[in-house]
Amino acid sequence: MAISNDERREIIEKIARSCRIMGKLDMTHAALGHVSYRIPGTDTMLIKGKGPNEVGVRFTQPEDIIEVDFNANKVSGPDGLQPPSESFLHLWLYKKNPAVQSVIHIHPKPAVLLTICNKPILPIYAAYGTGIRLAVEGVRTYQRTITIHDDQLGEDFADFMGGQQVALMRGHGISVTGDSIEDATVRAIALDELTTMNYQAYLLGDPQPIPDIDLELMQRPPEANRARGSSGGLSGMLATWRYYSMLTDEV
Numbered sequence: 001m002a003i004s005n006d007e008r009r010e011i012i013e014k015i016a017r018s019c020r021i022m023g024k025l026d027m028t029h030a031a032l033g034h035v036s037y038r039i040p041g042t043d044t045m046l047i048k049g050k051g052p053n054e055v056g057v058r059f060t061q062p063e064d065i066i067e068v069d070f071n072a073n074k075v076s077g078p079d080g081l082q083p084p085s086e087s088f089l090h091l092w093l094y095k096k097n098p099a100v101q102s103v104i105h106i107h108p109k110p111a112v113l114l115t116i117c118n119k120p121i122l123p124i125y126a127a128y129g130t131g132i133r134l135a136v137e138g139v140r141t142y143q144r145t146i147t148i149h150d151d152q153l154g155e156d157f158a159d160f161m162g163g164q165q166v167a168l169m170r171g172h173g174i175s176v177t178g179d180s181i182e183d184a185t186v187r188a189i190a191l192d193e194l195t196t197m198n199y200q201a202y203l204l205g206d207p208q209p210i211p212d213i214d215l216e217l218m219q220r221p222p223e224a225n226r227a228r229g230s231s232g233g234l235s236g237m238l239a240t241w242r243y244y245s246m247l248t249d250e251v
């Protein structure tokens with residue numbers, strides 16, 4: 001399934017926007033990290049480029065996005081930009097999981113610090129904010145600490161993630177998948193909120209999981225206990241994306 005030029009332009013703009021949002025939120029620094037999108041029906045992806053002309057994640061614009069095939073070779077894009085060394089992380093998640101449309105890999109400090117100190121990610125809040133469901137499902141840590149820079153590491157990491165949509169990477173960062181760029185971005189923000197709250201709670205003292213009765217509620221589908229007027233599901237996800245888009249555009 002090919003995509004039209006208009007669709008391609010829209011995807012590229014969304015990848016750049018996702019980068020700027022996560023940069024604005026200090027979820028990664030400098031050029032460390034990338035957002036990608038699988039071009040439907042092909043063995044190629046659009047991804048933030050690296051190399052001599054790279055810019056920081058926070059300052060990414062559409063011209064910083066390049067097309068890369070599933071052998072990690074550049075298909076198209078400006079001179080001075082090359083496939084990230086960690087293209088293998090992205091392409092193996094696509095190869096192993098047909099449902100995955102977008103992959104984010106960044107280096108958020110709180111999550112990395114928790115992996116360094118072997119602190120489990122606890123379900124420590126419910127109503128406060130997002131990310132609780134990730135904690136209830138369990139956030140796992142990949143133990144290798146080097147960059148995912150070849151096929152062997154890419155396949156090993158994709159096998160580790162399995163069908164899970166988030167993973168921490170010891171002394172390195174996080175990886176998140178989604179069925180759209182917005183979905184993956186909002187999930188990465190939720191994971192960052194969860195890990196930041198855990199990190200700060202561990203600093204304060206002895207964080208405690210929420211009561212069993214609320215844990216049990218959090219294991220049910222979100223639709224089962226949504227109060228009127230609260231947004232969730234697809235519309236809630238898009239509302240969150242809209243909020244962070246406006247925050248990023250704020251002058």
Ligand SMILES: [Zn+2]
Binds near residue numbers: 106
């Ligand atoms: Zn990395």
